[in-house]
Amino acid sequence: MSSASSYAAARQAAREAAGAQDYPKGALYVVATPIGNLADIGLRALHVLALADRIACEDTRHTQSLLRAYGLERAAGTLLALHQHNEAEAAQQVIGRLQAGERIAYASDAGTPAVSDPGARLAAAVQGAGLRVVPIPGPSSVTTLLSAAGCLHDGGFVFAGFLPSKAGERDAAVAALAQEARAVVLLEAPHRIEALAAALAALDERPVTVGRELTKQFEQVATLPCAQLPAWLAADAQRTRGEFALVLHGVAQAARADDGERVLRLLLAELPVKTAVKLAADITGAPRNALYEQALRLKSG
Structure with a gap:
């Protein structure tokens, strides 16, 4: 059975559950898509991706592949590339089409747009033009890992995203995070995870939960002291592969003297x-x- 066939029931459920709701024309729909597991798509997301006149996306090839998996493949002309290098210019194209009455969905490559992904400038530009932005919630690596880390029982969290790539700037950022009592969420790419781990090791016994390949077949979630993170990565070559989210657990004020x-x-x-x-x-x-x-x-x- 093809992937598209296996999602036929989901498409029907999306039409039945979400189809009767209001989807105004001339609005931008910011659509969260799976971070790895195709089954994490929301019913409203499926409906909006089918309904939209045009889909703006971080990578048209990636999004077309995603749509094909759900049986929603679109004509190439209905996909608009909007990524970090052209977001300002492409946003003006989107605004023009919204003003003409189109419904436009925006999807980044994975997860919720505008959270360490393109989309924030687009949403701001659309709002600045007096047009509506409609969030279609769904998967996010941030909340996915926080839900498993078990560290928010006595405080909030800070989203730091990707730290600087240069060693000195990264170490300065880690030094600043040492002063943060709340939990801190970080993201990292596989080719930089070892450098980040070496920098975080300076935080000694502060717990960190590392999530690798979240929602995918080889997902790993582990909590350990920051000082042990480099050794944990080195213990298995597979552990440096895939996309990473990390949560530095919060610390009591007394522990920061x-x-x-x-x-x-x-x-x-x-x-x-x-x-x-x-x-x-x-x-x-x-x-x-x-x-x-x-x-x-x-x-x-």
Whole structure:
């Protein structure tokens, strides 16, 4: 049985469950799509992808393949490429078509658009033109991993997304995260996960939940101290493959008393003393003179 055939019942269910609802013309529909498992598609998402006059998407080939799997293949002319390199210009094309009364759906390659994916500029431009943006909720790696991490029972979370790729900037970002008491959600690509793990190891015993290939056949979810993350990745070559989401667990304020020195150590490993001291003062709020004296002691030691 083909994939399209297997979703025939889902398409019928989408028509029955969502078809009677109102889908105004001249509106942008921001559609969340699966992050790996095709069965995670929502009924409203299926209905909107079938109903839309045009589908704007991060990658037309990827989206056409997704639509084909559901039996919703579209004519190539009804797909509009809208990605990080052309979002501003393509948004104006979308606005023009919306003003002409079209319904347009937007889908990124996976998950919810505008969350570390293109779509935010598009939504802002459409709203700025006085047009409606309709969210069609669904899969997201952020909430998927948080639901399994079990770390939000006594606080909220911060979404940090992808940290900088340059080592010094990444280490400075990790030093800043050491001061964050709430849980922090990070995303990372396979070719950079080992560098991120090495940077996070400086956070010592702070727990991190790592999610690899979420919702897919070889999904892994593991919670361990940050210091052990590099060794965990190195223990199995498969563990560095696939897309990653990570959650740094929140920490109690009392456990952060030594964060000033920890931040300073992290920064001194990559930056000159004066720069490290300035950043450490900005991050922690500690007096700059005291940090400077501490930096000199650390350097001499």
